[in-house]
Amino acid sequence: MKVAQTEIRSRPSGTPLSEQNRAERLARPVFGSAFTEHMVSIRWSPEPGWHDAELVPYAPLPMDPAMVGLHYGQVVFEGLKAFRCVDGRLGIFRPDAHARRFRDSARRLRMPEPPESMFVDAVSALARQDQDWVADDPNISLYLRPILFASEPRLALRPAQEYRMLVIAFVTEGFFGREARPITVWLSEEYCRAAPGGTGAAKYAGNYAGTYLAQEQAAARGCEQVVWLDATERRWVEEMGGMNLFFVYGDSPRPRLVTPPLSGTILPGVTRDAVLSLASDLGISTVQTPISVEQWKADSASGALTETFACGTAAGITPVGHVRATADSWSVSDGKPGPVTGMLARRLAEVQRGRADDPHRWLHMVT
Numbered sequence: 001m002k003v004a005q006t007e008i009r010s011r012p013s014g015t016p017l018s019e020q021n022r023a024e025r026l027a028r029p030v031f032g033s034a035f036t037e038h039m040v041s042i043r044w045s046p047e048p049g050w051h052d053a054e055l056v057p058y059a060p061l062p063m064d065p066a067m068v069g070l071h072y073g074q075v076v077f078e079g080l081k082a083f084r085c086v087d088g089r090l091g092i093f094r095p096d097a098h099a100r101r102f103r104d105s106a107r108r109l110r111m112p113e114p115p116e117s118m119f120v121d122a123v124s125a126l127a128r129q130d131q132d133w134v135a136d137d138p139n140i141s142l143y144l145r146p147i148l149f150a151s152e153p154r155l156a157l158r159p160a161q162e163y164r165m166l167v168i169a170f171v172t173e174g175f176f177g178r179e180a181r182p183i184t185v186w187l188s189e190e191y192c193r194a195a196p197g198g199t200g201a202a203k204y205a206g207n208y209a210g211t212y213l214a215q216e217q218a219a220a221r222g223c224e225q226v227v228w229l230d231a232t233e234r235r236w237v238e239e240m241g242g243m244n245l246f247f248v249y250g251d252s253p254r255p256r257l258v259t260p261p262l263s264g265t266i267l268p269g270v271t272r273d274a275v276l277s278l279a280s281d282l283g284i285s286t287v288q289t290p291i292s293v294e295q296w297k298a299d300s301a302s303g304a305l306t307e308t309f310a311c312g313t314a315a316g317i318t319p320v321g322h323v324r325a326t327a328d329s330w331s332v333s334d335g336k337p338g339p340v341t342g343m344l345a346r347r348l349a350e351v352q353r354g355r356a357d358d359p360h361r362w363l364h365m366v367t
């Protein structure tokens with residue numbers, strides 16, 4: 001009989017990677033490739049609930065071809081980072097906020113909700129085990145990827161009754177490489193990412209496959225990312241594929257930060273939330289209000305809108321320099337990175353690396 005057990009058993013045996021293998025993985029840590037040596041695995045079934053929590057060597061999974069997650073998409077995930085701090089320790093950025101969102105995503109997909117303490121323990125255990133993968137280099141961080149999927153092999157059209165949670169990790173330089181170079185974005189007028197009442201606010205695997213076609217159109221027009229508009233009017237700016245958007249109004253003497261409100265079709269970014277707090281800490285006023293494409297263009301042209309940036313865990317804070325659409329294109333702040341974007345990006349990086357005060361207690365130190 002299985003017993004409930006969420007305390008993580010450590011079985012980090014297996015053959016460690018050779019130094020050469022590790023060096024090869026770390027030589028080019030392109031996003032999502034330089035995986036570390038271990039993973040956490042936890043199972044769920046109606047009785048006894050969460051059990052078999054263990055830290056094991058990273059390895060392929062045996063998979064039943066009728067696994068529900070594969071067929072009907074009951075799969076949610078998270079993405080959070082650990083940073084090498086000035087005192088040499090590893091700090092995980094806001095694991096509690098990611099744990100809450102993981103629960104919310106699971107609830108939306110009618111999956112069991114992983115307890116927040118179990119989530120924090122799982123990401124901490126893996127970060128602790130593989131911490132020596134993270135060099136003392138400000139461009140490097142450890143990206144932790146928790147995932148929860150329906151593992152029951154039964155194709156009835158109902159929520160599965162068996163689930164598996166994994167946490168894996170990889171070392172990364174940042175999504176767009178090392179520099180914060182302004183990106184060019186594509187307004188998708190043909191496709192949409194999320195509709196009212198849908199799954200857009202959940203970090204649900206199926207939300208991403210639907211964006212690749214638009215991403216390909218963006219790339220064909222020389223754009224790095226897609227900006228999604230609302231599904232109803234195709235007029236209101238929502239977010240990018242994996243980042244939330246902010247608009248800086250240069251109102252003197254103090255700038256003002258505008259971001260669309262969390263209406264249910266926007267993913268509630270932890271970085272978005274952090275930027276709103278950091279801006280307030282720095283005396284920048286913040287407004288959560290819808291912004292239309294016309295307004296983005298007109299205010300960029302008039303100079304009232306001085307900067308646009310995107311933010312998310314993977315890429316941090318990234319300036320947006322140019323906007324393209326089928327029949328239109330414009331630049332923001334002459335395509336250069338702006339001072340407010342720079343100030344917020346620096347501040348965020350300082351907090352993440354333990355170089356600045358952490359009044360919100362966002363860093364969870366790995367001991």
Ligand SMILES: *Cc1c(COP(=O)(O)O)cnc(C)c1O
Nearest residue numbers: 241242243267269270271312313
């Ligand atoms: C993960 C994600 C974000 C950013 O969220 P963070 O918590 O800041 O990383 C934004 N949009 C989408 C669609 C996402 O999946």
